[in-house]
Amino acid sequence: MKHLLALSTLAALAAAPIAHAAPNADPALAERGSYIAKLGDCVACHTGPSNQPYAGGRAVPSPFGDIYSSNITSDPKFGIGDYSLDEFSRAVREGVRKDGSRLYPAMPYPSYANISDDDIKALYSYFMNGVHPVPVKAPETKLAWPFSMRWGVGLWDWAFGPGKVGPDANATDPVTRGKYLVEGLGHCGSCHTPRGFAFQEKAYHGDDPLFLSGGKLGAWETPSLRAGGSGPGLPSWSQEEIAQLLATGRNARGAVVGEMKLVIEHSTSLLTDEDNLAIAAYLKSLPASKAPRPTPASDAAQRLTAAKVDVNSGERLYLDNCSACHFVDGKGAPPAFPPLANNTLVNAEDPAGMINVILAGARLPSTPKLESDLAMPNFDWRLSDDEVAKLATFVRSSWGNQAPAVKADQVAKVRERVVKENREPSSGPVFTDP
Numbered sequence: 001m002k003h004l005l006a007l008s009t010l011a012a013l014a015a016a017p018i019a020h021a022a023p024n025a026d027p028a029l030a031e032r033g034s035y036i037a038k039l040g041d042c043v044a045c046h047t048g049p050s051n052q053p054y055a056g057g058r059a060v061p062s063p064f065g066d067i068y069s070s071n072i073t074s075d076p077k078f079g080i081g082d083y084s085l086d087e088f089s090r091a092v093r094e095g096v097r098k099d100g101s102r103l104y105p106a107m108p109y110p111s112y113a114n115i116s117d118d119d120i121k122a123l124y125s126y127f128m129n130g131v132h133p134v135p136v137k138a139p140e141t142k143l144a145w146p147f148s149m150r151w152g153v154g155l156w157d158w159a160f161g162p163g164k165v166g167p168d169a170n171a172t173d174p175v176t177r178g179k180y181l182v183e184g185l186g187h188c189g190s191c192h193t194p195r196g197f198a199f200q201e202k203a204y205h206g207d208d209p210l211f212l213s214g215g216k217l218g219a220w221e222t223p224s225l226r227a228g229g230s231g232p233g234l235p236s237w238s239q240e241e242i243a244q245l246l247a248t249g250r251n252a253r254g255a256v257v258g259e260m261k262l263v264i265e266h267s268t269s270l271l272t273d274e275d276n277l278a279i280a281a282y283l284k285s286l287p288a289s290k291a292p293r294p295t296p297a298s299d300a301a302q303r304l305t306a307a308k309v310d311v312n313s314g315e316r317l318y319l320d321n322c323s324a325c326h327f328v329d330g331k332g333a334p335p336a337f338p339p340l341a342n343n344t345l346v347n348a349e350d351p352a353g354m355i356n357v358i359l360a361g362a363r364l365p366s367t368p369k370l371e372s373d374l375a376m377p378n379f380d381w382r383l384s385d386d387e388v389a390k391l392a393t394f395v396r397s398s399w400g401n402q403a404p405a406v407k408a409d410q411v412a413k414v415r416e417r418v419v420k421e422n423r424e425p426s427s428g429p430v431f432t433d434p
């Protein structure tokens with residue numbers, strides 16, 4: 001609670017006048033930029049544990065590891081003080097740094113791509129003239145190979161980027177203004193649109209029924225924001241009720257919790273009523289989507305994402321041993337890590353194949369067209385028969401999988417064979433060729 005309060009004062013602190021402001025800086029422009037920074041919620045991600053506004057260092061989680069936000073204060077050495085307007089624009093709208101390297105999409109540049117030229121200019125003026133320089137180095141992001149290679153993000157952009165959109169920042173009709181804000185600066189889709197195997201948002205624009213159709217965020221399910229038509233959830237809210245929630249975090253229908261609370265604190269609660277009503281008008285214009293949601297999770301998988309799981313359960317064993325590669329939603333990251341949801345081996349009537357993979361590990365074939373150096377480690381040294389049985393039962397009944405439960409004596413049988421074939425029982429993980 002305490003840090004929430006501290007955070008809510010950040011934007012105010014950051015906006016305090018500073019000494020090095022260029023004498024010819026246009027205060028009105030910087031002032032407008034400060035409002036645009038609120039629309040974009042820049043302070044939330046760019047403020048780290050040291051609580052210095054915009055000095056970076058907050059770990060933004062991704063399935064590939066934590067990505068640290070940059071120092072974007074006006075400090076010329078550690079921040080972006082030496083960025084020109086063009087360089088700033090490229091970083092924010094295209095995800096390319098001054099030195100030409102790629103930013104990871106943990107920075108929501110795919111959404112920010114639609115920010116208008118006028119708004120970028122104002123934002124730039126604010127960061128150069130209205131934000132204190134903080135001379136501290138943000139921690140370096142160190143992801144495991146292949147995600148450590150920033151140039152790979154260029155391919156990602158090519159495959160999954162949102163493409164160009166015609167921004168209409170100054171539209172006076174609320175729906176068009178709302179579209180500009182929601183699809184762009186508000187980056188609502190980064191939490192409310194389902195993600196694909198490469199962590200890309202599956203859609204960036206409202207005409208695609210997957211856009212804002214509900215996503216997943218760590219332990220949270222985020223609701224669909226498509227508020228048109230009728231039905232339970234947002235469609236039953238009025239435009240005013242939605243705007244009220246954005247402004248205050250609550251309305252007659254309820255109150256927000258978790259990450260959305262922070263969005264409201266740093267961003268939507270600081271907006272004009274017109275802008276919150278515009279956002280609500282746009283959400284009301286999106287027909288509630290009947291598009292298939294990601295595979296409906298079974299009860300067990302629901303519990304898995306609900307933070308509190310029993311220490312000895314299959315869910316817990318999965319979280320501790322498997323989710324790093326196959327992810328909590330069982331979708332993996334093909335072609336590197338296969339999905340376990342709807343996987344034929346996992347759903348086979350006879351669990352022996354799956355038990356074998358868990359106990360002995362496996363290695364993906366390396367082919368000229370798709371080189372691979374990835375292996376599934378063996379877990380025979382780590383998990384008892386009973387634990388493998390619980391784990392396998394969990395996997396076989398989650399994320400839409402439907403296969404019979406596994407018993408400890410079935411595991412014991414496979415273990416006997418694995419030990420015999422390997423001649424010696426192994427004493428640790430085997431990542432190299434057997």
Ligand code: HEC
Pocket residue numbers: 036037040041042043044045046060067068069070071072080088091092097098102103104105106107108123141
């Ligand atoms: C959801 C979190 C998030 C939000 C919101 C966000 N950023 Fe970022 N931003 C990041 C992360 C993480 C990085 C570093 C990415 C990397 O290292 O590849 C970054 C990097 C940057 C950089 C690159 C600086 C450099 O040279 O490294 C700029 C400029 C930037 N952000 C500006 C902004 C502005 C302006 C806003 C608001 C309009 C904003 N960001 C909102 C997460 C965010």
Ligand code: HEC
Pocket residue numbers: 182186187188189190191192217220221222223225242245246254255256257258259260263268279
């Ligand atoms: C950092 C992630 C994140 C971002 C960005 C985000 N949301 Fe949310 N939102 C959530 C989560 C998590 C919930 C579910 C928690 C809840 O319902 O209280 C939620 C819930 C909501 C709800 C439903 C509240 C309720 O009580 O049912 C609305 C409306 C909403 N968000 C609107 C928006 C809008 C509009 C934007 C963009 C301006 C946005 N959100 C951006 C994470 C986010």
Ligand code: HEC
Pocket residue numbers: 318321322323324325326336337338340343344345346354357358362363364365374375376377379391395
């Ligand atoms: C270090 C990453 C990693 C971890 C941790 C991991 N796996 Fe795997 N897993 C892989 C890779 C890579 C493959 C593909 C191997 C192959 O097909 O030869 C794989 C394959 C599998 C398969 C076979 C899928 C198929 O289509 O044939 C199953 C089942 C499986 N893993 C289950 C698990 C379970 C259960 C756990 C936890 C005990 C686990 N994995 C932990 C990387 C991992």
